[in-house]
Amino acid sequence: KQQTLAIIKPDAMEEHREEILGEIRAGGFSITQLKEMVLSRDLAEEFYSQHRDKPFYSQLVDFMCRGPCMMLVLTKENAVEEWRSMMGPTDPKLAQKTAPGSLRARFASDILHSALHGSSSQQHAQENIRFLFGDITSE
Numbered sequence: 001k002q003q004t005l006a007i008i009k010p011d012a013m014e015e016h017r018e019e020i021l022g023e024i025r026a027g028g029f030s031i032t033q034l035k036e037m038v039l040s041r042d043l044a045e046e047f048y049s050q051h052r053d054k055p056f057y058s059q060l061v062d063f064m065c066r067g068p069c070m071m072l073v074l075t076k077e078n079a080v081e082e083w084r085s086m087m088g089p090t091d092p093k094l095a096q097k098t099a100p101g102s103l104r105a106r107f108a109s110d111i112l113h114s115a116l117h118g119s120s121s122q123q124h125a126q127e128n129i130r131f132l133f134g135d136i137t138s139e
């Protein structure tokens with residue numbers, strides 16, 4: 001089966017984490033690894049390094065470091081695409097129009113505070129998982 005990396009971002013951790021975990025399980029995903037952590041600035045910068053030249057990059061890094069995140073490895077047939085589809089579009093206004101049942105339509109407050117992350121390809125999923133969980137086994 002396929003794996004993907006999901007993150008419950010600091011905005012959604014405050015009020016919606018249990019409901020989101022319930023939706024993940026109801027969606028047929030197995031949670032095969034899980035950890036709660038506050039990202040350091042360095043880790044957040046590296047995690048989103050492909051957005052380094054975007055105007056929202058420093059706000060994005062501030063937001064991702066502001067409180068605990070939950071990192072999850074999700075396992076399911078076609079997990080990468082299924083999780084992206086369950087999250088819905090990045091912008092919750094668009095999500096509310098085009099995917100009203102999606103998690104971002106329900107739990108994100110604006111395009112920056114997007115509630116969730118999901119890897120965008122199988123290669124990114126493997127990179128994301130190694131980046132956030134790879135060091136655990138060697139400790």
Ligand code: ATP
Nearest residue numbers: 051056060089090111112113114116117118119120
């Ligand atoms: P993620 O990579 O977190 O799963 P995504 O793939 O849907 O989200 P990206 O385009 O990769 O969206 O953007 C990464 C994150 O940067 C978004 O989830 C959001 O927090 C923030 N972001 C994206 N676009 C904007 C924007 N125009 N203004 C402010 N923040 C943005």
Ligand code: MG
Nearest residue numbers: 117118119120
């Ligand atoms: Mg992305």
